[in-house]
Amino acid sequence: MIRDAALSASGLLSSKIGGPSVFPLQPDGIWDNPYSDAKWVTSEGEDKYRRGLYTFIRRTSPYPAFMTFDATSREFCTVRRVRTNTPLQALTLLNDEAFFEAARALAARTLAEVPATAARTGPALEKARASHAFRLCTSRTPTDMETARIVRSYEAQLRHYRSRPGDAAKVLKDGPVSGKAASAQAERAAWTLVANALLNLDETVTK
Numbered sequence: 001m002i003r004d005a006a007l008s009a010s011g012l013l014s015s016k017i018g019g020p021s022v023f024p025l026q027p028d029g030i031w032d033n034p035y036s037d038a039k040w041v042t043s044e045g046e047d048k049y050r051r052g053l054y055t056f057i058r059r060t061s062p063y064p065a066f067m068t069f070d071a072t073s074r075e076f077c078t079v080r081r082v083r084t085n086t087p088l089q090a091l092t093l094l095n096d097e098a099f100f101e102a103a104r105a106l107a108a109r110t111l112a113e114v115p116a117t118a119a120r121t122g123p124a125l126e127k128a129r130a131s132h133a134f135r136l137c138t139s140r141t142p143t144d145m146e147t148a149r150i151v152r153s154y155e156a157q158l159r160h161y162r163s164r165p166g167d168a169a170k171v172l173k174d175g176p177v178s179g180k181a182a183s184a185q186a187e188r189a190a191w192t193l194v195a196n197a198l199l200n201l202d203e204t205v206t207k
Contacts, residue, residue, distance in 0.1 A: 002069060002093075003052050003065065003066075003099070004051050004052055005204070005205075006093075006102040006199050006204075007049050009102070009106055009136045009137045009204070010102040010103070010105035010106040010136075010195075010199075011109045012101075012102060013049055013051070014046040014047070014050045014051070016046060016047075016050060021054055021055065021056035021057075022047040022048070022050045022054050022056065023040055023041060023042055023043045023047075024042065024043065024049070024050070025048065025096075025097050025101065026040060026042075026063060026064060026065070027064060027096070027097070030064055031058070031061050033061070038058075059074055059075055062074070065092055065096055065098065065099075068086075068088055068089055068092045069092075070082055070083060090200065093200045093205065099196075099199065100196060102195075103193075103196035103199055104171075104173075104188075104192050104195075106136065106137075106192075107133075107188055107192040107194070108188065109136070110129050110133045110136070110195065111129070111187070111188065111191060113132060114129045114132045123151070126151045126154060126155070127147055127151060129154075129191070130142070130154065130194070133150070133195060133198055134146065134147070134150060137198045137203075137204040138198075138203045138204055138207075150194060150198070153193075153197065154190050154191060154194045155190075157189070157193045157194065158187060160190075161185075161189045161190055162183070165177075165182050165185065165186065167189070168182075168185045168186045168188075168190075169185065172189055172192065
């Protein structure tokens with residue numbers, strides 16, 4: 001449910017129903033086994049973003065993000081799941097490539113759905129985008145204080161990426177650019193970090 005919510009907010013979630021299991025992004029090396037040559041080959045297209053219900057499960061190497069959030073191994077019937085709250089869960093949401101890809105997509109969606117206009121530029125544009133991204137994650141409008149904190153975070157990230165364009169390229173998995181393209185790249189990278197934080201809010205994950 002947590003992964004599905006992140007994919008939905010970012011606009012990546014596939015609405016496709018039925019069909020065989022799929023292989024979404026997962027960390028490298030999970031299936032490495034000297035006694036088997038089976039490989040996890042990431043699905044292409046929308047299959048990469050199917051609901052978690054369709055994720056292929058191998059009992060000897062379960063999908064790691066699911067296990068981090070207390071999924072069962074399926075080796076025996078589990079009547080009642082145990083709930084935990086661990087630092088590894090936060091680290092997974094912040095750093096797992098599947099979740100970070102959702103953050104990049106949420107940033108791109110925010111920029112596309114709240115474009116700059118003659119009447120909406122500068123601080124007004126930043127506030128509108130902050131509010132939109134927050135609503136996509138939490139289903140409510142942020143307070144003025146929450147909006148201000150999101151904008152401050154964005155502005156701090158933007159300063160960083162404008163001074164270090166190479167870091168922006170790494171975040172977005174883009175090549176080096178220059179001129180206006182570099183400025184746009186820094187903007188997208190900054191919103192990606194903001195989106196990453198919004199997808200990790202307690203309200204986004206548990207409510």
